[in-house]
Amino acid sequence: xxxxxxxxxxxxxxxxxxxxxxxxxxxxxxxxxxxxxxxxxxxxxxxxxxxxxxxxxxxxxxxxxxxxxxxxxxxxxxxxxxxxxxxxxxxxxxxxxxxxxxxxxxxxxxxxxxxxxxxxxxxxxxxxxxxxxxxxxxxxxxxxxxxxxxxxxxxxxxxxxxxxxxxxxxxxxxxxxxxxxxxxxxxxxxxxxxxxxxxxxxxxxxxxxxxxxxxxxxxxxxxxxxxxxxxxxxxxxxxxxxxxxxxxxxxxxxxxxxxxxxxxxxxxxxxxxxxxxxxxxxxxxxxxxxxxxxxxxxxxxxxxxxx
Amino acid sequence: xxxxxxxxxxxxxxxxxxxxxxxxxxxxxxxxxxxxxxxxxxxxxxxxxxxxxxxxxxxxxxxxxxxxxxxxxxxxxxxxxxxxxxxxxxxxxxxxxxxxxxxxxxxxxxxxxxxxxxxxxxxxxxxxxxxxxxxxxxxxxxxxxxxxxxxxxxxxxxxxxxxxxxxxxxxxxxxxxxxxxxxxxxxxxxxxxxxxxxxxxxxxxxxxxxxxxxxxxxxxxxxxxxxxxxxxxxxxxxxxxxxxxxxxxxxxxxxxxxxxxxxxxxxxxxxxxxxxxxxxxxxxxxxxxxxxxxxxxxxxxxxxxxx
Numbered sequence: 001x002x003x004x005x006x007x008x009x010x011x012x013x014x015x016x017x018x019x020x021x022x023x024x025x026x027x028x029x030x031x032x033x034x035x036x037x038x039x040x041x042x043x044x045x046x047x048x049x050x051x052x053x054x055x056x057x058x059x060x061x062x063x064x065x066x067x068x069x070x071x072x073x074x075x076x077x078x079x080x081x082x083x084x085x086x087x088x089x090x091x092x093x094x095x096x097x098x099x100x101x102x103x104x105x106x107x108x109x110x111x112x113x114x115x116x117x118x119x120x121x122x123x124x125x126x127x128x129x130x131x132x133x134x135x136x137x138x139x140x141x142x143x144x145x146x147x148x149x150x151x152x153x154x155x156x157x158x159x160x161x162x163x164x165x166x167x168x169x170x171x172x173x174x175x176x177x178x179x180x181x182x183x184x185x186x187x188x189x190x191x192x193x194x195x196x197x198x199x200x201x202x203x204x205x206x207x208x209x210x211x212x213x214x215x216x217x218x219x220x221x222x223x224x225x226x227x228x229x230x231x232x233x234x235x236x237x238x239x240x241x242x243x244x245x246x247x248x249x250x251x252x253x254x255x256x257x258x259x260x261x262x263x264x265x266x267x268x269x270x271x272x273x274x275x276x277x278x279x280x281x282x283x284x285x286x287x288x289x290x291x292x293x294x295x296x297x298x299x300x301x302x303x304x305x306x307x
Numbered sequence: 308x309x310x311x312x313x314x315x316x317x318x319x320x321x322x323x324x325x326x327x328x329x330x331x332x333x334x335x336x337x338x339x340x341x342x343x344x345x346x347x348x349x350x351x352x353x354x355x356x357x358x359x360x361x362x363x364x365x366x367x368x369x370x371x372x373x374x375x376x377x378x379x380x381x382x383x384x385x386x387x388x389x390x391x392x393x394x395x396x397x398x399x400x401x402x403x404x405x406x407x408x409x410x411x412x413x414x415x416x417x418x419x420x421x422x423x424x425x426x427x428x429x430x431x432x433x434x435x436x437x438x439x440x441x442x443x444x445x446x447x448x449x450x451x452x453x454x455x456x457x458x459x460x461x462x463x464x465x466x467x468x469x470x471x472x473x474x475x476x477x478x479x480x481x482x483x484x485x486x487x488x489x490x491x492x493x494x495x496x497x498x499x500x501x502x503x504x505x506x507x508x509x510x511x512x513x514x515x516x517x518x519x520x521x522x523x524x525x526x527x528x529x530x531x532x533x534x535x536x537x538x539x540x541x542x543x544x545x546x547x548x549x550x551x552x553x554x555x556x557x558x559x560x561x562x563x564x565x566x567x568x569x570x571x572x573x574x575x576x577x578x579x580x581x582x583x584x585x586x587x588x589x590x591x592x593x594x595x596x597x598x599x600x601x602x603x604x605x606x607x608x609x610x611x612x613x614x
Contacts (some may be wrong), residue, residue: 021331021333022332023331024328024329024331024346026346027348036346038419038573039331039333039343039572039573041334043573066369073427135465167454259606262575262606263407263575263604263606263609265346265603266345266346266350266574266575266576266603267573267574267575268569268570268573268574268575293548295573296573299566299569299570299613302569302570303611303614306565306606306609306610307610
């Protein structure tokens with residue numbers, strides 16, 4: 001299987017520069033730095049991969065529109081990118097998606113179709129076929145992976161002696177790109193995936209060195225609603241090639257990390273984005289960077305986590 | 308009276324670069340960009356001026372230590388800067404200061420002295436004299452003003468055609484530096500100060516073209532605890548020289564702006580930092596930038612504002 005390369009990621013960085021925020025590294029404590037991707041236009045790193053995927057489409061293909069399915073942040077990212085390119089977007093989201101994500105997606109001008117979680121992928125394929133549009137998958141695509149990998153480039157540029165990078169894992173697009181970039185630039189840096197214990201399918205697969213599917217109902221138990229997907233063969237191949245470990249954190253540690261990010265680092269972070277900090281706090285190591293992947297949290301959920 | 312110049316501010320930018328975050332501009336909506344200074348190490352822009360003031364001291368003078376008085380964020384900034392330089396810091400804060408600011412100041416290794424609000428300045432002078440240390444004022448000093456002005460340099464570099472810059476006003480150090488930088492680089496850009504109605508002393512002084520003192524008890528009514536100070540002759544001279552207008556916003560608009568910054572821009576912002584957004588929302592104008600000055604808010608206050 002062909003993996004995304006450093007050259008792919010560098011090319012992506014040039015293409016996406018006009019559409020993304022060059023996020024700074026923020027110091028959390030003596031050992032930890034944060035990469036606050038919630039500051040992106042759609043409130044999550046997903047804009048990097050989505051915009052890159054659209055930028056790579058031939059103009060006449062892109063003009064026929066794009067379709068996306070996602071638990072929310074990818075949908076917003078595709079809607080945002082489509083708006084920038086002036087092309088139509090249709091996004092299929094599970095009907096369990098937080099309202100804030102649905103409204104934000106609509107606010108970017110996309111048509112939103114809410115379906116039962118199990119049907120979202122098939123409905124997206126049907127819609128793309130009927131519209132003549134291009135499906136932009138949330139993680140299972142080299143262009144999406146290369147876009148997310150630009151975070152790794154920025155991270156190593158800003159902190160060249162980084163010893164450990166902690167990355168949330170769901171479908172694996174983020175860690176695939178970040179690990180490809182970081183390992184190419186700094187082979188001694190450890191890249192560690194982090195999952196909720198309640199959606200620890202990739203940690204189990206990593207130990208088994210083969211994809212061990214978990215039922216969607218099991219993965220849906222975690223409060224980290226952005227981490228309920230599972231890797232594809234493509235992303236898992238990147239994990240096996242580049243990632244040093246995949247660890248898990250309990251739900252109460254995720255909530256605690258959300259609170260600390262709010263009041264110590266002044267960031268509104270969704271539970272999925274707080275998972276790497278939870279791993280760091282359980283086992284602090286020097287010169288560590290945590291990718292705080294996004295900040296799209298329902299106000300009610302956020303207030304409950306802070307209280 | 309000698310005002311701070313663009314050259315002073317450029318020199319400050321070079322000196323403070325190792326200690327501050329180069330904050331990105333974040334798009335809020337079609338017309339507005341945010342400069343999120345809550346991402347600084349101490350959670351507020353104050354680190355710029357405080358670090359610059361310490362950097363400018365002769366080494367032997369700096370070694371004898373520094374003393375600061377402030378409503379909180381300046382105290383943290385001086386403590387942080389002193390820690391970076393390895394010199395002792397004593398900070399005098401009013402005993403009404405939010406706990407989060409007091410604890411954060413102590414966490415940087417400073418000695419914190421809590422006194423009744425009316426005594427903080429006199430006690431700080433006494434302490435400096437008895438310790439042989441240097442008093443670093445929160446705003447009434449050219450080095451502090453030049454440090455805060457570096458925000459203006461970054462803002463014009465990132466958004467060269469900015470039409471309006473909205474800046475919170477308390478003692479006036481921030482708007483003095485920002486206006487000096489912005490007006491030198493982009494004379495057509497409007498620089499507008501924003502205050503809470505309940506602490507609108509500078510707006511009144513601006514209309515009168517002379518400092519009209521408000522009783523401290525009046526200024527203390529606003530929830531924006533960082534905006535309860537009043538300008539000095541030095542900062543007010545900068546305001547008269549460079550600022551186009553000073554406007555005020557009501558308390559409920561400040562709370563609404565805190566909520567929007569949390570859930571639309573994923574930033575934890577203290578009421579003082581939300582005041583410029585409140586002014587923008589009351590009267591949106593194109594190509595506007597708002598300086599979101601800080602994020603040190605007590606958790607209980609923050610939860611009350613979000614609920």
